[in-house]
Amino acid sequence: MRSRSLLGRLLQDQILFAVFTALLLLLGGTGATAILLRKHQDHVLRSLAHSICHAIGQDRKEDSDTFMQATREVLSETYLSDIAIEVEGSDGTSEVSSGMVEGWSPEETHGQPAPGDCVTRRHREQRPAPDVRVCAHACGPDHGILVAAANIHGDPDVRLAIEALCGTFLLLLAVSALAGRALIRRRLLPLQRLAEAASRLKIGSGSALGVGADASELARLEASLDGLVHKLHEALLREKRFTQEASHELRTSLTVLRTRMEGLTGRARTPAELQSETRALMAQLDGLDRLVEALLLIARSEEDAGIPSRPVNLCDLAREAAQARQDADPPISPPPEVVAPDEILVMGSEELLERALFNLVENARKFAGAAARIRIQVSRDNACARVSVEDDGPGIPSASRPHVFERFYRDPSRRGIIAGTGLGLAVVRSIVARHRGEVSTARSEDLGGEAVCFWLPALVGAGEEGP
8 A cells, every 4th residue: 555645745734724723713703703793783782772761761751641642753853774663551451562573573572582682583483584673771670672683694795794704714725735735745755755766776975865955854854864975885895894804704714624634635644643733624614613713702792682681790790701711721821810800891792892892802812922911900989980900021012002903903023923714803892882881902000911891881780889
């Protein structure tokens, strides 16, 4: 099923909003107009009743007529078209009336208003007839005046005005829908240009969409996409370089293995020679195994999927790394020293952090020598957990120090003398970076050799200062 376009959804929302607004305006406008018309009509009818009552009183004072005589004289002089006037006695019976209004019956007493009030009286007959608005006014203690007129709400001119208003709103709604579609389409053009630029984009140095969106939101979107493209380009370059370097190392190791194995079949060898070659082949296989394991660790630490995250006690990892190194070292090697409190916690993968610490200890033993001292220290530094591995060996040559964390880098002066893949510290840097930490090397101020340290965000509320 094809999804609806953003333009269609925005247009639908705009039309719904316009309809809702038009209905509110229409209902509010017609309601307010009806109320104002009703008040105006009631005011006119009350004023007319009051004027008639006042005229009757004046006539009685001037001519000394009876109430009924004065009423007939006044009504004969105040005939108004489309208005009915009725004078009632104290018992509610009609005594004098003037004028006719369709739907008005002077004899009908149902729905008559109280003095001072106005009511709408609906016609009881089956034939269509307009509603009548009736207002009452007390004229002396024994008489009342009813003034009736056709209900203003049923006036044809009023209905025509309401129909014209509704038609105008419908026309404005249609015009706003068309104008909204054109404006929304115009505002969405930068998005369309972004999509077209993204479809044409080729990842490479300096790649960018280059649309130049002027709206702040679209400009931020374009900048974010350009940043993503830049990061993708760098990731592809790293992946390409890593693949080339890994394939070169694997090919070299496999070539050496193939050469040694071919040498075994070249001529007859004594048992001692076969045993020596077998040990060399096993060492070569061990190196190849370590290389593959290191490559897998780097790939795992850099994969997009999240790593397991749970509290990890770095102090326990330090003691375990020291014990593992002691078990693997020859008897002449002093046991690694551990300076750490009972607990300093960080969030992360215990397996990866264990591998990072083991790599540092193994690296120290490999390059410092079998008789070198190794010290592992774990401490808190404000909000960070600090782990350092120091030795009293010769340290890293100054020319090699900027490159020791690069993949497959080995110091030229030690290459061929000390076995390795050049991935030990690269694995450490990758794991520490994945845990939002930093790693560095420096000369050990205490032991005089090399000190490799990394910092990780400490778990809030965890850890003590000092051992």
